Amino acid sequence: MPGADTFHASADAYDRHVGRYTAQLAAAFADFAGIERGMRALDVGCGPGALTAVLADRLGAANLHAADPSEPFAEACRTRLPGVEVVVASGESLPFPDDAFDATLSQLVVNFMPDAEAGVREMSRVTRPGGVVASCVWDYAGEMTLLRAFWDAAAEVDPERAAGADEGVIMRCCRDGELAELWRNAGLEAVRFGQLVVRAGYADFEDLWAPFPTGLAPSGAFAKALDEERRAALHDAYRRRLGVGDGPFELSARAWAVTGVKTKACAPAGSPAGQCAISRRMPSGSKTNIAQ
Secondary structure, X not given: OOOHHHHOOOHHHHHHOOHHHHHHHHHHHHHHXXXXXXXXXXXXXXXXXXXXXXXXHHHOHHXXXXXXXXXXXXXXXXXXXXXXXXXXOOOOOOOOOOOOEEEEEEEOOHHHOOOHHHHHHHHHHXXXXXXXXXXXXXXXXXXXHHHXXXXXXXXXXXXXXXXXXXXXXXXOOXXXXXXXXXXXXXXXXXXXXXXXXXXXXXXXXXXXXXOHHHOOHHHHHHHHHOOHHHHHHHHHHHHHHHOOOOOOEEEEEEEEEEEEEOOOOOOOOOOOOOOOOOOOOOOOOOOOOOXX
């Protein structure tokens, strides 16, 4: 899972990095997924809670659960949305029963899963027949401007290391159509694929640059690992790539989005493999409660 360990950091650093885009993205993503009042939903890889907040506003906290493998992010989500039950769990091993939710969503997560196929099947497992499974990921290789310009600048400063870290190269499921293929391979039907474009504003370039040396995310980890001289060179190359001056500016970011419908109930444990071949009972010791 490239870079997943770089998200065990403060929610504040995340908010100043890609988090600037996530609230706007979450609203567009919830619209794309068809989230409506009366649904029960799960936010997989909730982070500090951008999508969780949008879902809580639409559905009510009592109809929402969230999960994230990062304890700092899960705690931040709990603090910001105290009515939502937030658990520490990976997308590939969710502590919820089969067919529990009307909609299971993940924002900017699937590409960080060690086994994306297993993660999508697990999201499907906890979704009821007729329910929606949806995800979105950044277009790292193209029009996620913040990160595309960063990695292009990184290639100027340290080409060898940048080639092995560039999210536009190493991330799976982040090119046009790849999410749709993943969804179909997981047995989901009525698959719909599209793009979501959002914007974020910055006071100046230093406002944009500030979270990178903290080591957050693969881009931050790359910047932090450089010596002082090469980090300064990256700073200057990045600013030049963006073409920004001393004042305020905005950047756009494109994400790919997908939805699919689960059409079959999960088979009981021990039954022949089907769409929900990973069907299982609640993990031993789980305290997660789902209101039916």
